[in-house]
Amino acid sequence: MIKTIAIAGLGWLGYPFSRHLQSLGFQVKGSVTSIEKAGAMQRNGIQAFPVEISENGVSGEVDALLKNVDCLVIMIPPGLRRNTGADHVAKMTHFLTEIQKTAVQKVVLVSSTSVYSYKQSTVTEKDLPIAENDAAKQLIKVEKLFFTSEALQTTLVRFGGLIGGTRQPVKYLAGRKGLNNGNAPVNLIHREDCIGILSEIIKQDAFGHIFNAVAPFHPTKKDYYTQKAKELNLEPPSYSEKKENTVYKKVTSTNISKVLGYTFKQQP
Numbered sequence: 699m700i701k702t703i704a705i706a707g708l709g710w711l712g713y714p715f716s717r718h719l720q721s722l723g724f725q726v727k728g729s730v731t732s733i734e735k736a737g738a739m740q741r742n743g744i745q746a747f748p749v750e751i752s753e754n755g756v757s758g759e760v761d762a763l764l765k766n767v768d769c770l771v772i773m774i775p776p777g778l779r780r781n782t783g784a785d786h787v788a789k790m791t792h793f794l795t796e797i798q799k800t801a802v803q804k805v806v807l808v809s810s811t812s813v814y815s816y817k818q819s820t821v822t823e824k825d826l827p828i829a830e831n832d833a834a835k836q837l838i839k840v841e842k843l844f845f846t847s848e849a850l851q852t853t854l855v856r857f858g859g860l861i862g863g864t865r866q867p868v869k870y871l872a873g874r875k876g877l878n879n880g881n882a883p884v885n886l887i888h889r890e891d892c893i894g895i896l897s898e899i900i901k902q903d904a905f906g907h908i909f910n911a912v913a914p915f916h917p918t919k920k921d922y923y924t925q926k927a928k929e930l931n932l933e934p935p936s937y938s939e940k941k942e943n944t945v946y947k948k949v950t951s952t953n954i955s956k957v958l959g960y961t962f963k964q965q966p
Contacts, residue, residue, distance in 0.1 A: 700768040700804065700900055701725055706793070707773040708739060708746060710865065711808075715771070715893050716744050722897065729763050753788040756796050764800040769900055772844075773808040776837065786836045790843060798849045804905050805852045806896060807844045811885055811912060813837050813856060816947040823908045823953045851905035855896065858912035858949055861966050862889030868923045872932035880920035880937030882946040885912045888964035898958045912949045913962050 703719055705712045705728035716726045720743075727745035730736050739746035747759035751774060764770065774793070776786040797805070813827035813834050821827075829835040844852040859867065871877065895911050898904070917925075920937045927934040954960050 700903070702727075702767050703769045703771060703900065704728060704763055704767040704802075705771045705773065706749070706751075706763070707775065708735075708744065709773070709775070710863070711860070711889060711892055712771075712773050713739075713744070714889065715896060718893050718897060719900075720744075722901075724900075727763065727767075729758075729760075751789045751793050753785045753792075755792045760796050761800075764797060764802055767800070767802050769804040769806065770797065770802050771806045771808070771896065771900075776833070776840075787839045787843075790840045794843055794847065798847070803849070803851055804903075805844060805850050806899055806905075807841065807852055807854050808896075809837055809841050809854055809856045811856045811858045811910060811947075811949045813841070814947055814949065816882075817945060818947060819945050820948045820950060821910070822950050823910050845908075853899055853905045854908045855899070856908070856910050856949075857892060858885040858887045858910075859966075860889065860892065861886055862892075862964075865889075866926065866930070868926040868930065868932065868935070871923055871935040872927050872930075874935045877919075877935050877937045879946070881918050883916035883948045884919055884922045884966070885916065885947065885949040886966035887911050887913050888966050890964045891962050894963060895954060895958065895960055898960050902958060904957055907953060907957055909953050909957070910949050910951045911954065912951050913964070913966050914951070915962075915965050916948055 702725040705716055708728040708730050719726045729749040730746050733748045736746040736748045747763045749758040749760050777784045814821045815828040815830040829838055841854050924934040
C-alpha cells in the first residue's frame with residue numbers, strides 16, 4: 699500500500715498536487731531547486747528538499763527525498779523548448795541511477811504528448827510515438843529509460859498543453875498576426891484534471907501503464923483561441939489563410955477511462 703509519496707518538482711503542478719495528496723491522507727515530500735525554495739515550502743507545510751539535477755549528476759538532499767518512499771512522481775521540466783542544447787537524457791539518467799540505489803519501486807513519470815508527430819494524425823496510447831525533433835527524441839529516450847527499468851514499475855503520463863490558474867496560452871497569442879495551423883485541433887488539459895488523473899493512478903495502484911492525458915475537447919486553434927481572447931477581453935490572434943498541412947495531430951486518451959475509469963472534470 700502506498701503511504702508516502704515523493705514529488706520531484708514542486709512547481710506549477712507539483713505544489714498543488716502535493717496539497718491534494720495531503721488532503722487525501724498521504725505523507726508527501728518533494729524537491730525544489732534551492733534552499734530558499736525549500737524553506738518557503740516548509741513554512742507552507744510541505745516537507746521539501748533542495749535537489750539539483752544536472753548533466754553532471756545529482757546534488758543536494760536526494761537521499762532524504764527518496765528515503766522511505768512508496769511512490770515517486772517525477773515532473774522535472776526538461777527545458778527543451780528554448781533550444782538551449784540541454785541534455786535531458788543525461789540529467790534523467792543520473793536521477794535514475796540515484797533512484798535505483800533506493801527502495802523506490804513505483805514511479806509515475808510525467809511526459810508530454812509532444813513525443814507524437816503531427817504526421818501521425820489521430821493517436822492513442824497504442825501508437826508508438828514518432829519524434830520529429832530533438833526535444834521529442836530526448837523525451838522518448840527518457841520514457842524508455844524508466845519504463846524498461848527492471849527495478850521499477852513505471853507509469854507514463856503524457857500531458858497535453860497545460861492550462862489552469864494563471865496559465866492560459868491565449869495571453870501570449872493575443873493580437874499576433876499570421877499564425878500558422880489555425881485549423882489544427884487543440885490538445886489541452888486543465889491542471890485540475892492533471893491532479894485528478896495522477897491521484898487516481900496512485901490510489902488504484904495503476905503502474906506499468908501509458909496514459910495520454912488530454913481532454914476530449916478538440917476545437918480548432920483558430921476557434922478556441924479566438925473565443926478565449928474574447929472571454930478575457932483580449933485582441934484575438936489571427937491566422938494565416940495560406941494552404942497548410944492537411945494532417946494534424948489529435949491526441950486521444952483511451953486508457954484514462956478504460957484503466958482508471960476517470961471522467962474529465964474541466965473543459966480547457
